[in-house]
Amino acid sequence: MAGAMTGTLNHNKLQVFDLPKISGPTVLPLGEMEVNRTAHAVKAMAHPLRLQLLCILGTREISVQDLTRRVHRTSQSNISQHLSQMLERGILDNRKVGNQVLYRIRDTRVLTLIGMMKAVFCSD
Numbered sequence: 001m002a003g004a005m006t007g008t009l010n011h012n013k014l015q016v017f018d019l020p021k022i023s024g025p026t027v028l029p030l031g032e033m034e035v036n037r038t039a040h041a042v043k044a045m046a047h048p049l050r051l052q053l054l055c056i057l058g059t060r061e062i063s064v065q066d067l068t069r070r071v072h073r074t075s076q077s078n079i080s081q082h083l084s085q086m087l088e089r090g091i092l093d094n095r096k097v098g099n100q101v102l103y104r105i106r107d108t109r110v111l112t113l114i115g116m117m118k119a120v121f122c123s124d
Helices: 033-043 048-056 064-070 076-088 109-121
Strands: 005-011 011-020 093-097 101-106
Touching: 005 076, 033 048, 033 076, 033 109, 048 076, 048 101, 048 109, 064 076, 064 101, 076 093
Parallel strands: none
Antiparallel strands: 005 011, 093 101
């Protein structure tokens, strides 16, 4: 909806900002395959912990143990479950090196999407 106002809670204050206007046609045609792939990717990132893990991964490979050290208030088992969900949905790849499994973002366009979400929802 062009020109719609949206509010977000920021430190118990309501922050209101204009969403960018979409010029041109308001219909953005996507085929069924693209719609499904996009929905699965967005759903995979729609959990705060999964989004945090993706931000930590960035463009590098990191083991579950290192991710657990960087993320507080959760267990290695919980992190492994979230990584597994993103792996199944094609967001992540992994490889085994010795006794460690290293995870990485499969497609750097995910990072572009995260950057866009940050610009829209986290900017002051």
